[in-house]
Structures are given as C-alpha cells and as structure tokens.
Amino acid sequence: MSRPRKPGGPTRALGHPNAARRAAAPALRPRFWETVPLAQMRPAEWEALCDGCGKCCLNKLEDADTGQVELTRVACRLLDDATCRCAHYETRKQFVPECVVLTPGNIGDIAYWMPRTCAYRLLHEGAPLPEWHPLRTGDPQSVHAAGVSVRGWTVPEFEVAEDEFEDYIIEEPT
Template sequence: MERFWETKSLDEMTRSEWESICDGCAKCCLHKFIDDDAVNEATTTAHVQAGEVIHFTNIACDLLNTKTCSCTQYAKRTELVPDCVQLTQENLKDIFFMPPSCSYRRLHEGRGLPSWHPLLNRKKKTAMHKAGMSVRGKTVAESEADLDRFEDYIAIWPLEDID
C-alpha cells in the first residue's frame, strides 16, 4: 500500500486520498460548546476567542450510526444539518473544533497517522474501536438528550489521543 500521507501534503491529496484520511471516529459528530460567560445564548462561531474553552459532549448527531460511526446521510449531511461542517483543504486551518486525535488535525500538525488508523489496519476500524478512539458505545442521541441541561453531557474522553 502506498503511504501517500507521508509524501503528500494535505493540500496535494486527491479527493479520494483526502476522504481516506478520515479515521471514522465520529468525534466530529458530537455536539460541542464554547464556555463563554459573556454569551447568554447558544450561537455558532468560526473561531475561539482568548480565554474561551471548547467542551465536547457525549451528545451525537441524530444522523450518526453509533455502531459503525458513520453518517447515515453523508452525502446530504450539510443540507440536513446546517451546523455540520464539511472539512476541506480550504477550511483546514480552522480546525480548532476538531479533537486532538483527528487524523486531519494530526497530519496538519505534523504528527502523522496514529497506529490505530484504518489506513494502517487493512482499512478496518477494529483497532480504532479497541483503542477506544471512536464514539462507539459512548454517546446519547441528540433527540434523547435534555438540551436544556447541555452541561450535564460534558465529556473529556473525546480529547484523548494516543501515539
């Protein structure tokens, strides 16, 4: 297997190569919020201000199949969920909301792919699930969560990263 991610920058990758970099952990499908005492209601943002902290929750998008860690409506996800971000070569610089274990973020930061990445494991997610790096078995669907008590769902496990 050609290890294209070691010889090409993210900007140089073909669409197919780019898509294969996604490890399929589904952590990007978790709801996140920024702790900011100056804001009284939920809003979207394109950046984090100094002093703000991103909190991941264990609340998953309703489109997520939590067993396979795949979007059930991948092709239409940004239409169905306007807040869903499609990560591209163009917006990669704005990946502040991606967890440290995100393969795009790791490559962008020069850290390489982790040993559990599907590209290093016959394109299977088994090693990732065994390493606890996916959302499998750790989430509640947004339709089942009490969004008025958002802070009760804060989770630190999405921020874990290994090798």
C-alpha cells in the same frame, strides 16, 4: 467558567467514507499521508484520512471567553452509534444545515475544535497518524479496537436539550 456556546454544530470531516465509496475509489498512493500536503491530496486520499471514530459528529461546547473546546457525549442526530458513520452522509446538509464540511481550505480555521486524534487535525499540525489508524493497520476496525471511537456510548441530540449539553461533557478517548 463562562457559559459555553455551541460552535456551529457538529463537524463532519469530508472524510466519512462508506464502504461503497472506498471500494470505488482509485488506488491510494503508498503512505500518501506522510508525503502529500493536505491541500494536494486527491479526493480519495482526503476521504481515506477519516479513521471512522465518529468524534467529529459529537456536539462540542466552546467557552466564549477562553476558546477552550469540550466534547460532549451528545451526538448529531444523523450519527449511527453502531458504525460511527453519518447515516445520511451524502445528503447530510439537507438534514443538518449547520454541519461543517471539512476541506483543505478551512482546516486551519476548524482544526482547534476537531478531536485531538483526528487525522485531519494531526496532519494539519504536522503530527503523525496514530498507530491504530486504519491507514496504518489496514483494518477499518482498528479504531474501535483501540477504544478511541464513540461506538456504543453516545446520546442522540434530540434526547438532550441544548442548555443541558454541559452535563454531558466528556474527556476525549485517545
């Protein structure tokens, strides 16, 4: 395997809603994710797609020869390991300039290195949301109960040298 490269840093889906933003959001259309194309979703619907797993905030390695993408346990310095949310979501680009903001316009270019369980990737690929997704269960904790979040097992990126990320490659929890 050739030396992996870090593809632009962690990806933060535009859908990392916090409780205050969700509470203030207008009502979502019923089961919108099944009928509304990503590009036609209202901002609140786009945000609501985020399941809160935190996997988009893991650093990834991409093999320059094969394009294969691997997740690592190494999390962005802004990830709150307990909540699986960005600690500074609104101002994250000030702290992490390489943070990629996921939009309907760039999902096609980014989807291949989003987590396999990511709602944005799944819908982009024409797949349904998993049964444990908070939009389906009505419970924001369902992602953690299903064991697909990063809660409690990440390593902050400031504790690992970038050339050692390869030692932290994991299988994605699905």
